[in-house]
Amino acid sequence: MPACQSLADIQFLLTEVLRAPAQWQALAPFADTDADLAAQVLDEAAKFVDSAVAPLQRVGDEVGCQFSAGTVTTPPGFRDAYQAFWQGGWPALACAPEDGGQGLPAVLECVLYEWLAGANHGWTMAPGLVHGAYECIRHHASDALKAQYLEKVATGEWLATMCLTEAHAGSDLGLVRTRAVPQPDGSVRVNGSKIFISGGEHDLTDNIVHLVLARLPDAPAGPKGLSLFLVPKVLEGGARNTVVCERIEEKMGLHGSPTCVMRFDDATGWLVGEPHKGLAAMFVMMNAARLHVGLQGIGLLEAAWQKASAYAAERRQMRAPGAKDTSLIQDHPAIRRTLQTQRAWIDGGRVLAYHTALQLDIAKHGTEAGERAAAQRWCALVTPVLKSALTTEGFHGASACLQVFGGHGYVREWGIEQIVRDARVAMIYEGTNEIQAIDLLVRKVLADGGQGLAALLAGLPGKTPAAASARRHALVEITQTLAIAAQSDPELPYWVADDYLRAVALVLLEWAWCQIGNASRRTHGRAPTGEADRWTAPAQAFTQWVLPEFDLRAAILRQRIAQALEFKPKEVCSA
Incomplete structure (x- = not known):
């Protein structure tokens, strides 16, 4: 691309x-x-x-x-x-x-x-x-660890990994068994195995800094007993640490990235942050990673779109409606719909992702407490939406772009089948998209009865068309009734979390496209001929082919909420 x-x-x-x-x-x-x-x-x-x-x-x-x-x-x-x-x-x-x-x-x-x-x-x-x-190291490591590792990691001279997953645990980090035993010199000895470790071993840098979740001897069970440790591949002085790559996985895609099974055999490491609070330290790393994973969805979809658009501008097939001779396939309505719809996702997704990146900096450096709090609220609520929605579209949209090629898209020489294969994993790692939806609805939205989301929607900058305002009000109303219904049916949020996240994503994308439209109209008078038209077709595609999904998701949510509100537990019969 x-x-x-x-x-x-x-x-x-x-x-x-x-x-x-x-x-x-x-x-x-x-x-x-x-x-x-x-x-x-x-x-x-x-x-x-x-x-x-x-x-x-x-x-x-x-x-x-x-x-x-x-x-x-x-x-x-x-x-x-x-x-x-x-x-x-x-x-x-x-x-x-x-x-x-x-x-x-x-x-x-x-x-x-x-x-x-x-x-x-x-x-x-x-x-x-x-x-x-x-x-993670900057905010949680000791001064001694920062002095030795922070600049090397910041500059990229040394690469890093995130060692969470174990074969028996999967996404349930509370089941992690890897152990860390304190030593008299302040270090620990780490023992255990981790799977799905991207870049666990490679020849790109002279050292690799592993950040490992493990349990101290006095750790309580479950996720509250996890601590975070820095375990380098190479120790100070040049000795190789007892960190072993046992194998790399044979994968559907991402063949250029080694996905490693790592074994720690009394490996030397040091505590990062406080004992038993490793998840808090690790989530600093994971949240940063989740925004970047959402951006992977955009980047891969853009790459697929560029290939499909170029192919459609060269390939002739049949006659488009109203044409007298064979046409470029970009003139066929079915192809135009595909390309314009994916363009709508790319452009709108970029606005949301870049706005989120700006909010990250405001949350850190804003001068007013209220400004920082609003930025932090945006990042907390929107990051799981971006990770899930943009990686889902990255895969399915890339598949739609492959369809533009017909049979040629399934052949390796055109390169688009690799994009489809590579894109699939982004829906899984850094927390599966299902987990992102549960995180959004259960842990973040319902935790305060939807007040944070309502405040976020009310605070979206720019003019709001009546139809967009109605959708935002509908989402707030659904959230409020969902919170009530969940008291009768505790499983309800877990059944509908995916639908809820999609509804939120569509409302946010609509805001993004309102902003694009306002800017396009504002700059039209000084834009080169045709530049304003660059945004017209995808804007129309968003309205016609993407946004109607909101009504579908809203209907699903309302139907399931109504069922929960009507549900009455059967009385237990006494003997």
Whole structure:
């Protein structure tokens, strides 16, 4: 996916739709980052992605990672590209200058990683957790650990992993068995096995920093007994730690990324944060990762769309309605509907993701407490929506783009079947999309009776058309009755969580498209001929082919709520 092809669109969304430069320049750390500097950074990022990373897409898939006696060799060219990546300062884009970073707004990092995922998802898995690990170490590690590891991780000189999952536990972290035994010198010895560890072993960097969930000897059962530990591949002085890669998985996609089974045999590590509060520290890493996973969905869908659009502009098949001769397939209504619908998801999804990145910085650096609280509320509520909705569309939308090719799409040489395979895992990792929906509805929305969501919807900036306002009111009403009905049927939220998340996503996407429309009309008088039309077709596609799903989800929710409200437990008969 040529990143340069989407550069103009992204600049429009950042500067005209979101007016991002004014937002980040209101924050002290970014006061000197003007629109011109941001444009220069993104221009250079696009060049790097297109020249250094995108050409490795096919070799990463076809050659893949090679495993031999505990070592992993990445595909040809991967190491050189990664060395150029970290030495060019790209992993440190949004890290603090005092930690070796460039101190730029988070949204610029988001654009970079969206492009990287679209260009070469397998390669991008390697640095994908670096920023989350940096935030985790920065906020929770001891001064001694920070002195030794923080800058190396911030700059990307050393890569990091997130070691959560165990074979018997899956998504239920309360079942984790890995143990950590304290030592007299303040370190611990870690024993246990972890699965599905992206980049657990590789040849891209000289060291790998593993962040491992494990239990101390006095730990209570369940998730409240988990602690977090930093366990390096290579110890200070150069000795190899007793961290072993037992094998790498044979996967449907992402062949360029080693998914490892890791074994810790009395491995030396150190506590990160407080004992038995490892999940709190780990979630700093996971929440950062979940926004980036949502961006993977956008990047992969953009890559699929670019391929399908280019093919549709060249391939002739049959006659389009009203044509006298064979037509380009882009002239057929069925193909136009597919391409315009996926364009609607990409453009609207970008607005939501970039707005979320801006809110992350406001939550950290805003000058007013109310402003910071509102930004934090947005991030807490919207991050699971983005992770789920955008990765779902990333996969299904890429499959729809493959359909544009007909039989050629199923053939490897066109490259789009790889995108479909690679995209599927994003619906699973960093918390499955079902877990995201439960997190949104049960843990975040219903926890306060829907007040936080109502405040978020009421505070959406910009003018609100009557129809959009009605949908927002409908969502608030559904939320309120759902909270009441859940008292009669505790299972209800779990049955309808997916429907609820989709309804929220559609309402937010409608807001995003209202913002795009307002900006397009505002700039139409000074836009080059045809530029305003760039946004018209996907806007119409959103209204015609995407937004009607809200009524479907609302009907499902209302029907299930009504059933719960009518439910009356049978009286227990006495003997």
